[in-house]
Amino acid sequence: MFNNVLIAEDQDFVNLGIREVLQNLEIEKITHSQYCDEAYLKLKRAALDNKPFDLLICDLNFKADHRNEKIESGEALASLLKKEIPDLKIIINTVEEHPNIVKRVWNSGIADAYVIKDRNGFKSLETAIKKLTINDKYLAPSIEGILSKSNVIELSDYELELLKYVSKGYSQEEIHQVFKNYKISPNSKSSIEKKLKELRELFEAKTNPHLITVLKDLQII
Amino acid sequence: MFNNVLIAEDQDFVNLGIREVLQNLEIEKITHSQYCDEAYLKLKRAALDNKPFDLLICDLNFKADHRNEKIESGEALASLLKKEIPDLKIIINTVEEHPNIVKRVWNSGIADAYVIKDRNGFKSLETAIKKLTINDKYLAPSIEGILSKSNVIELSDYELELLKYVSKGYSQEEIHQVFKNYKISPNSKSSIEKKLKELRELFEAKTNPHLITVLKDLQII
DNA sequence: CTCAGATTTGCGGAAAACCGTAAGAGTTTA
DNA sequence: TAAACTCTTACGGTTTTCCGCAAATCTGAG
Numbered sequence: 001m002f003n004n005v006l007i008a009e010d011q012d013f014v015n016l017g018i019r020e021v022l023q024n025l026e027i028e029k030i031t032h033s034q035y036c037d038e039a040y041l042k043l044k045r046a047a048l049d050n051k052p053f054d055l056l057i058c059d060l061n062f063k064a065d066h067r068n069e070k071i072e073s074g075e076a077l078a079s080l081l082k083k084e085i086p087d088l089k090i091i092i093n094t095v096e097e098h099p100n101i102v103k104r105v106w107n108s109g110i111a112d113a114y115v116i117k118d119r120n121g122f123k124s125l126e127t128a129i130k131k132l133t134i135n136d137k138y139l140a141p142s143i144e145g146i147l148s149k150s151n152v153i154e155l156s157d158y159e160l161e162l163l164k165y166v167s168k169g170y171s172q173e174e175i176h177q178v179f180k181n182y183k184i185s186p187n188s189k190s191s192i193e194k195k196l197k198e199l200r201e202l203f204e205a206k207t208n209p210h211l212i213t214v215l216k217d218l219q220i221i
Numbered sequence: 222m223f224n225n226v227l228i229a230e231d232q233d234f235v236n237l238g239i240r241e242v243l244q245n246l247e248i249e250k251i252t253h254s255q256y257c258d259e260a261y262l263k264l265k266r267a268a269l270d271n272k273p274f275d276l277l278i279c280d281l282n283f284k285a286d287h288r289n290e291k292i293e294s295g296e297a298l299a300s301l302l303k304k305e306i307p308d309l310k311i312i313i314n315t316v317e318e319h320p321n322i323v324k325r326v327w328n329s330g331i332a333d334a335y336v337i338k339d340r341n342g343f344k345s346l347e348t349a350i351k352k353l354t355i356n357d358k359y360l361a362p363s364i365e366g367i368l369s370k371s372n373v374i375e376l377s378d379y380e381l382e383l384l385k386y387v388s389k390g391y392s393q394e395e396i397h398q399v400f401k402n403y404k405i406s407p408n409s410k411s412s413i414e415k416k417l418k419e420l421r422e423l424f425e426a427k428t429n430p431h432l433i434t435v436l437k438d439l440q441i442i
Numbered sequence: 443c444t445c446a447g448a449t450t451t452g453c454g455g456a457a458a459a460c461c462g463t464a465a466g467a468g469t470t471t472a
Numbered sequence: 473t474a475a476a477c478t479c480t481t482a483c484g485g486t487t488t489t490c491c492g493c494a495a496a497t498c499t500g501a502g
Binding site (some may be wrong): 010011012013014015016017018020034046063065094096117118120121122166167168170171203205206208209210211212213216221 | 231232233234235236237238239241244255284286316338339340341342343358387389390391392426427428429430432433434437442
């Protein structure tokens with residue numbers, strides 16, 4: 001079982017809740033941090049002092065603040081730490097269920113467990129910790145399906161770039177120019193038109209404003 | 222001081238956190254509910270039994286579930302209760318800081334306090350409860366500015382309706398037809414064009430897709 | 443290398459959106 | 473009631489987007 005745990009979580013209500021889970025499991029040393037940068041420093045310092053933390057429980061989204069943080073998200077924090085302190089186990093504890101994000105975070109391998117803060121967050125986190133002590137991974141049941149299914153429409157970098165310009169108010173002519181300058185291909189007006197038509201069909205959108213709406217709702221852009 | 226409090230909150234971590242605030246204030250009877258419908262029934266039942274709750278602490282957003290709830294949001298719940306049990310004090314405890322939503326909820330008068338679940342949620346909730354015991358209202362400091370300032374661009378029902386159709390992929394010709402049928406005025410193609418142009422200028426959008434992006438980002442649509 | 447297939451491009455015409463102007467309808471003010 | 477003003481509509485011309493076809497270019501297999 002773990003006995004030196006760091007919680008990186010900005011909401012203090014949740015902090016208290018997590019603390020209670022840990023106390024239930026008779027984990028003694030519990031530290032917490034409301035900022036990513038601070039969490040990072042504590043973890044590094046502890047490692048240098050040869051009193052390393054053995055578990056990080058970490059939210060994904062941190063609210064911006066008057067402080068300006070270098071590390072702005074749990075994903076960035078976990079990604080750094082997985083490289084620098086490979087022994088550290090990391091649990092992502094978040095409300096984020098968007099397929100694209102879950103998929104990205106999980107497949108990047110920065111997390112040993114992914115827990116959803118929902119009605120069963122308490123039980124779920126408990127299970128995750130137990131799994132991790134026996135070197136298992138853990139994925140919240142509600143998102144297990146997401147990864148296996150190919151229900152996530154993947155867009156290429158080219159398509160995302162194109163959509164970015166459309167959503168920022170560039171005309172097709174302007175996009176044509178920009179792509180030509182940046183040597184992004186294909187960049188003919190014809191190809192741009194065609195690709196946009198494809199995307200509209202893919203997402204069953206009748207017009208470009210409609211397409212933007214659909215993509216925003218799916219959080220693809 | 223209150224002594225019979227109901228917490229309506231789906232995330233159980235937060236539930237635990239709130240519980241701790243209440244215990245700190247030596248409030249004895251604490252009940253909680255992870256669903257709006259259930260919370261509503263408990264409050265009504267208690268009122269009928271002459272053991273009414275005197276405070277409701279209520280989240281705004283509840284995650285959908287296999288159960289289908291009639292009351293889907295804290296706003297709907299609070300709105301119902303303020304009518305049916307006027308004596309009940311209501312604290313909205315949420316992460317929702319969007320000006321439009323804060324403004325709507327607060328100005329509707331359904332809440333006696335509005336607390337943001339952030340880094341200082343604990344302190345903030347504590348303060349709110351103390352204020353309410355002396356019949357004061359309470360608004361989280363981070364959103365106080367929002368209400369006074371007129372930084373919230375208010376759109377008319379007409380404008381919102383128009384934008385709804387644009388975002389759903391209707392052409393200007395189609396919108397013209399729909400508005401004529403529904404006797405929404407103005408409905409000439411010319412007026413629709415003009416209004417859209419106005420909106421683009423108001424939000425500094427170059428194209429309609431751009432306008433949709435901006436409005437989505439502002440959560441206006 | 444050569445041919446087949448896919449991708450990219452160019453182009454012309456149709457449809458939709460855009461824009462300014464002026465006429466018409468409805469309101470307010472004197 | 474008339475004049476001033478605002479809001480709505482009609483209309484003509486321009487720009488942008490949309491669409492399909494065919495030529496050109498690229499790619500990979502034989």
